Amino acid sequence: MANVDDVHTKPIPAFYCCYLLRSTVRQTSLYIGSTPHPSRRLAQHNGVSRGGARKTANDKRPWEMVLIVEGFMSRTAALQFDTIYTTWAWQKPGKSRHLGDDDNTESAREKGKTRPRGPARSLKGHLENLHALLRSTYFSGLPLRVRFFADDVHQLWRVWSDRIDGFIPEHIKVIPDGSCFENRQPGIEYLRVGSVEHIQVDYSKIHSYLEKTTFQLDDPEDLQCKVCQAPVVPKEELVLVCPQTRCYCVSHLLCLSARFLDSTKDRGRLIPISGKCPGCHKTIQWSLMMQELSFRTRGAKELQAILRKKKRGDCRVKDVPEKDTDDVGTVTAECCDFPESVGGSIEGPGDASDESTHDDVRLDDDWYESLGIESDHEIADWSESHPAMPTRVEIVIEDSDCDNTG
DSSP: OOOHHHHTTSOOOSOOEEEEEEESSSTTOEEEEEESOHHHHHHHHTTSSSOOOGGGSGGGOSEEEEEEEEOOOOGGGTOOOOHHHHHHHHHOGGGOTTOOTTSOOHHHHHHOOOOOOOOOOSHHHHHHHHHHHHHSTTGGGSOOEEEEOOHHHHHHHHHHHHHOSOOOOTTSEEEEOTTSOOOOOTTTGGGOOSSGGGOOOSGGGGHHHHHHHHHHHHSOTTOBOTTTOOBOOTTTSOEEEOOSTTOOOEEEHHHHHHHHHHTSSOTTOSSOSEEEOTTTOOEEEHHHHHHHHHHHHHOHHHHHHHHHHHHHHHHHTOBOOOSSGGGTTOBOSTTOOSOSOOOOSOOOTTOSOOOOOTTOOEEOTTOOSSOOOOOSHHHHHHHHHSOOOOOOOEEOOOOOOOOOOO
């Protein structure tokens, strides 16, 4: 467990998920774990790279990652969710205080009896318990997403979801991905990534958002909170900026939080999921703003590296003042006095870019206690209008060592 003081001084992670593996050799063998880097972790389990777990070795390989549950936030974002504990609760639901007798497992719903829960060894049992966890009072308030990569697993999930009396909250998206038949449900297709290898696990998706907020708040004169109309002081207060590209709405964190909570139907909610921006009136995700805020306020060195990288990229396309016809189109070297390697993507063991320079930025490997989220429409909006520059700020996080194979 990371030191509490360290956890509360580090940014919210870019990505973290719980995953379910299935052996392609013995399909009754299943394994649950958690990781900040699914494709790297899958390679470790399959022996392609060093790591993995004892129970995923040798005779049960290769493994396939059939689903992930993503969107976990750190405690610094006040969601109070421990990823490792969630993995443990999913593996051993009978010992989890989050699953009570009223969570509508198959035995309780169909038989009308309460029976002690043992470890769920079947795929169906794992999906039932996952469904119950997502409906539980504690976890149903988190901005999670369930992503399926195997069509048969997704179909089994749909059958169970149709039979069960309880419903997963609307904000928890279920995404059929990978080999799943294309789902025409509005708002889902653009979330598909195709495979585990294509999941974006670094901070590049918020680079343009970070650049926007940094420059907007750099000169706070005349900036006012859109909610309370009072001046904002970014160096002394927690200030949020709308992630929409063309909106420059600024609000105090507490003001915007209260506004979002006032607009929700769930009066017992303490932390917002999303809300309408008071400036542009578009729906924005609370978790995205919290990730940007935590990075801006707790990752000063990493933020400066991103801004330097962006500036260096801009300098490369700046033309030298025209002297003669031979000089047209050349790039000024003087304005680009930054090192060639400055950071932003996660690199795991065996990645191509192992060399580092004095200006590379690395976050400590113990700064995660519970972990990550990304946005949807805001991310797509920023990606289209502000393509991120590839960078190399490394994040080194341990994967879980929880073993659960059948």
